Amino acid sequence: MSPRISRRRAFAAAAAAGLGLPAAAHAAPAPAAALRGGRFENLRVATYNASLNRATEGKLLEDLKSGEDEQIRAVAEVIQINNPDILLLNEFDHDEDGAGIELLRRNYLEVGQHGRTPVFYPYAYSGPVNTGVDSGLDLDGDGTVGGAGDAWGFGEFPGQYGMVVLSRHPILTDQVRTFQKLLWTDMPSNLLPTEFYGEEAAAELRLSSKSHWDVPVQVGSTTVHVLAAHPTPPSFDGPEKRNQRRNNDEIRLWADYLTPGAQSRWITDDAGTRGGLAAREQFVVLGDYNSDPADGDSWPGAIDQLLTHPRVRDTKPRSEGAVEAAKDQAGANADHETDAQYDTADFADTPGPGNLRVDYVLPSKTLQVVSSAVYWPAKGAPGSELTGEEPFPTSDHRLVRVDLQVRA
Structure with missing residues (x-):
């Protein structure tokens, strides 16, 4: 299975290349201090676990072909409202020939939803992931394989x-x-519970539950590395805490990758190239990392490996809707340490972990930050019908965005 890269539409391609077309309406004006150092381009980067996964293979393609699926239409409207320049979608079922991406664009994103302005993405990247790929091993310890x-x-x-x-x-x-x-075993000082898996299975187990991607994007004269991932939830396991441990080490992979020298020397990509991201490179870490800084089931300090990394800036996106939801739903939310304004996901509260901050857009400190937000409107505010409460019209996660300026 090979990665899918696509490029389409001359108009959108011209816009992406900056060929004299107007800037996106959402972009904030460049501060005078930034302009003195040269011309800068506004860049909105977002992550969205849109729950575009389906229970059976091929079902998402069917829903995308129709152009009428209400959930996908609502997801598309959220994207159109926020209008990101670079967007990572988590939980989008992968198909080998990339048909799903084309259908999403043509039938939903490029069609104005409820009067919204269509959005065009001439470039896309998707590749195979580990989810659902048979290992041939008894990884869950139930005595059977498959x-x-x-x-x-x-x-x-x-x-x-x-x-x-x-x-x-x-x-x-x-x-x-x-x-x-x-391989998980390639990581020095890993948290792999070898005693649970057994020596044979542990030696073959892959670290990433889906995949980790470093996707370089050319923005003007600047290359921005999109570091995309979706670590496994740190739950649904037993006393061995295999999912907690894996979630922690999946997050640690990027933390090591961003640390040049010995700490990243162990990392080898699928093409056999070793090492991490050079210190001079600019990046944005994106994705649903299934880890809150203080609440939920995460291994202690898991997401702090990124939030406190010396190369990473945490802009702490927030929303009014998250505060309102935590107060109204109460339950586990009442005992949370993380301030509710930073929550990005609306999870079950009793029983359950409550609402958590698990979705992140973390730019490098070398990138200039203009603003950030979580798209979670308060009840009655425009767009609140697209987030809602369970059963959610879109997803139990919210889109998170950061506005940056990069040298054009």
């Missing part, structure tokens, strides 16, 4: 819960690095 629990990443079929990067700016195809097949 099924979702024995896949390299939990899934009913190959590609379930996949992901895709959409961009208005050119993706540097020949420089993309993927880490789908990186």
